[in-house]
Amino acid sequence: MSDPVNFVANWLKTVFTNWGVSPTWTTIIISIIGVVVLAGVALVIDIFLVWVERKVVARFQDRLGPNRLGPFGLFQPIADVIKLLLKEDITPDKADKFLFNLAPVLALGMAIALWAVVPLAPTVIGSDLNVGVLYIVAIGSISTLGIIIAGWASNNKFALVGAFRMVAQMISYEIPMVISLLIPVILAGSMGINSIVKSQPVWYIVLAPVAALIFLISSQAELGRAPFDISEAESEIVAGFHIEYTGMKFGLFYAGELLHALTIGGFFSCFFLGGWRGWGAETYPILGIVYFFIKAFFMYWVIMWIKYTFPRIRIDQMLNLNWKFLTPLALAALIMTALLDKIFQNASSVVYIIVMLGGNLVLLYIAYLVTGIYARVERKKVASPEDNRVNFPIKSGANIVETQSSERVQA
Amino acid sequence: MTGLQILFLIIAAITLGGALMVVTTRNLIHAALWLILCLFGIAVLFVLLDAGFFAVAQVVIYIGAIAILMIFAIMLTRKVAKDSGSQTNSTWPIAGIVAIVFFGGLVFLFQNWQPIHTLPPTLPQGYNSIEQLGMALVSPDGFLIPFEVASILLLTALIGALVIAWGKNK
Amino acid sequence: MIPLSWYLIFAAALFCIGLFGVLARKNAIAIFMGIELMLNSVNINLIAFWRYLSPNFIAGQVFTVIVFAVAASEVAVGLALIISIYRRRSTIVAEDINLLKF
């Protein structure tokens, strides 16, 4: 009974075979059952995430959060869902009706679809695709498209501006994210996510901390969460691309964002924290599921921590951070990892780990120095007497954040 | 008729329908979205052809980048996109005839070619075509020169596009 | 099993629809969409030939990758040209761009 999921699957297989169902159809039916169960579990977790999010943000802000409905307010999200289901659904007259409805479906659907390749345990994985990493990127592209559709179909100025900002941000941050994903692929020699997890006796966060950091930052931007939430800056464009959405349609966007955040946490744990790996996970796959979710929720907590700690950054700062800092750093890390790994691949594992870790730390230190010099030059430019105070760089359509804090974000 | 064949026919019908909508729809944004549907159908066909890498690459490059670039370009030139008049040339019937004749000619040529009725050979066990592709791309006996030239091509395209679009203003 | 001919006919049909788009559409961006369809039909052919005729010889896949790069470059430069024309002439209707016509 160490592996209940496969036990049930095999039992179903024998049942169907005894009924005289052909092997092909057996596979198809079991796949459908597997998909429905996985998607259902993802949705239930998603509802639960509403509670987690509200509770954690309350704690960060020294509040209590939902605490009336059920123990620790645990039934609050259920009440939320019932409320959303009973709310009137308004479609604006000028909206493109079909596309307007398609966008939230894509938002939640793609967040669920990502779970198809997440290895929950050594033997519990929807589909051990040999192009798993690129599959994640591809699904990310489709969600980007969903946002453009949402912004355009709403036929609303705020929605369109919000969608453009969001898309510019998502496509920009996709570059460092994918480059940082190339590093685990190189180290594991495979794009299959399960094989990447399997090849991590030493967690990749030790071998490639720079890639882990870049992945964390850029996926935060990919999610459009604070500090990268200029796309829904309440003070200027009200709510961004989902301004016209009401009731359950908005609920789908919200649920999609929360589930996507947890999924990013799960992928981070797969790529850099050893996924389901842990004591006894090989023999008792059920333990692997527990380890995986502990790591995924830890990373989800980190993502929330970042979200509720940093102020929103301006759009020019957002783009600068991406193109002038993260992308070059990611490329440098990729080149360094490829070279070091090739040169030291026959060295003993202790030497190998020290070299990789050392290389990454040296790279981080160089990046720190270069950014410091760059920041000093920029500060001098801003503080030079001829344009002192008059041309204080308040960019159009961006909210005002102090230059000081922005430099801290960039550094 | 096997299940795979039915699947192929459904996908092919959706893709060709999407392609027809691309070339006939008035609203350019809609045309771009139909194009995306069509490209997605082609990605599914790549899966049927055992080229999973190209399926995801198709989605990443065509849908994730090229289609979005097109939508941005449509947005930039929106005064035209709103143009409610006819979206086709006056010579469109000729174009239609040319296309149909071309299609007929291609199908006629296929008939005289023997290997067209081959069925796919089974791939060897454990054959990793992505790995083979990666090896071929950087081995000097393989496609090293095209690989590096592709890089230079992309670089030239980037610089050229930036210069063409914004050259004078900076 | 799907015979090779199905893929070839499908690709031919897609190519001709793209050709029609290129010849018939007014808007330059729509013409680009037609070109994309044609390039994609070529890709299907390349992959189908690789799979059916020479699965052990990887050239078909390499060509497809190169076509991806060419398509991306072509879209980048082409759309930049269109935007450049739009900024100068405020039109992207292919018929109206006739400075070089004689």
Place this chain on the structure above:
Amino acid sequence: MQTDWLYIGIMLVVAPTFAILALIIPRILAPHKPSKLKSETYECGIQTVGDTWVQFKAQYYNFALIFLIFDVEIVFLFPWAIAYRQLPLFGVIEGILFILILVAGLIYAWKKGLLEWS
């Protein structure tokens, strides 16, 4: 191989179906009283002026362009990364050369000030 994709295909059908279900249930349960005022375009309470023609900032296009080129580059690099274990040092350096050539494009855009948001 094909069974892996079968699962993905079913997932890509089922996942949106779940979302569509979530949209259909309110149709049955929720009240539906449309009014002209309610279905107007929202603009902070004031009347909407003109149509949705917003000034599209040309910079967005720039970034999409750079993104496109780098995206293609990354797709080229994935087969290289998978074959990485089998490659000699020479092959690895080929891949790095490929990256460096494209970095030149990034540096060009940076130097020309095309990465600035103005």
